[in-house]
Amino acid sequence: MTVKERIQALRGLMKENGIDVYLVPSADNHQSEYVGEHFKSREFITGFSGSAGDAVITMDQAGLWTDARYFIQANEQLAGSGIKLFKMGEPGVPTLEEFLNNVLPDNSVLGFDGRVVAMQEGQAYADLLSPREIKISYEHDLINELWTKRPELSKESAFILDEKYSGESVASKLSRVRKAMEDSKANAHILTTLDDICWLINLRGNDIEYSPMVLSYGIIYPNKAELFIDESKLDNQAKALLADNNFTLRPYNDIYEVVKNFDKGDTILINPAKINYAIYNNIPEGVKKVELPNPSTLFKSMKNPVEIENIINAHIKDGVAVTRFMHWLKTTIGKEKITEITASEKLDSFRQEGEGYLWQSFEPICAYKDHAAIVHYSATPETDVELFPKGMFLTDTGGNYYEGSTDITRTFILGSITDEEKLHFTTVARSMINLSKARFLYGCRGYNLDILARQPLWDLDLDYKHGTGHGVGYLLSIHEGPAGFRWQVVPSKNETHVIEEGMVITDEPGIYIENSHGVRTENELVVRKGTANEFGQFMHFETITYVPIDLDGIDPNAMTTEERAYLNSYHKKVFDTISPYLNDEEKDWLKKYTREI
16 A cells, blocks of 8 residues: 555544544654664654654644654655655644644544553643543554554564673662662562663663664562563573573563552552553552652663773774774775765774674764754665765764673764864864863762853854763663753753763764754763762763864864863873774874874
């Protein structure tokens, strides 16, 4: 069927089930950032293949909400479908919630698959619409009835992340989670987020695009636990690991029935932002619920010494790959045809040469010239452009290694650039440096420190419309709460926790000039303790990314003496760390690009 025919068939199913408007989000059952092929319902019904976006189908309209990353792609992929593109954040464009409130008549029904909508989000729809007697129908996956060749749920095998990588046993992690349950007086804890589950049981997999996780749910009790998973994913070693920790294995979808068995004497710990709407509504009325972040979210964000040592090793491997790519790019540009996509593939090929490399840690951003002004641009065959020996090329990429996941942004100078571009490149470097060298008292949160990165830009009446940094998971989600850097509190981002020792957080300011250019420079920082005295516990950051910042874009005269000294010191560390892994030509080149300024 064409997209138009699919939408018409969906309307028929909506009518059969008494649904007036049907919502199709881009999420999976676990609110994952990226999803497997089975969960790409929104792509199936709209034809739009971007990773973010929500579709709304009414009896006479169809709309897609997505962000600026995908405006060009969505326009092209929705052409002729009859689906209207709603450009999120643009003036005059209604939010999805505003649209629903406008198109749904009184006493009507909003439908969606409750497994792919978070409880908090679903409840927000109910709260918005209930005053007009609008009901929520969450029991029907109407897309599944249409999608005759729907891919099966992933059958990829799970693997144990040995304690030489995790640094902590499953038993120890369970003990900590159970202590948090006891503190909140809960006798059961439902886990639906894959990174929390995989961290807890020291398993990883390949069920989610980019993120090495395993489709599963968990319920933790004081003396036992249940794991809802396709048992065929587990080998004998994995089964033994779980059995040793008193886990009972149950089929993946059984959780929807199991939660119906809780009674009024139970107290259940849940995270309302993560548990899906269907599970939440299957818990019987009268069961007490403690709504808090999952305890494991904080635990896993504070990396232990073994994890930190491994993460640093991963960054050395990654630094070698990205530095070799930088050398190749700057010595090859103009001599052979390179496009955004072929450059991205070349960078990944360098990573593939590193021992323990698995796959990319997120969708790569490789953006030339004005494309880099689109903050989360991802090249497609329709937008792919050739690189030439002029202007700037931004790459925001990362890799998954057994030793951890990496996230690095570098903007490379391919030839001549304007004075404005050089000023912007230098200012972004200064911003990144200012935050990197922060010393602060324990108790600070990201919004206390974010100004250190923004001040050099604000001095020029410039800013960037994204956070300055996010937590990074250990071979889990590349965007990890509960701490990060933002100048404003955004509750949905889960980045407001106190900055704790052992957290790994990115530092990635940028400047974006529409239709002209974009610059972003990103290093990862690990949080360390410093001096403790009568004023309190002081903290600082250690930079663990080892790739040159392109000196062809730096104006030393626009930097302070202290900033130049920091950059020189950083580049010396890059050379000392990376050069032993390079050939003679690459090593000589690296000397030039890590020279003192």
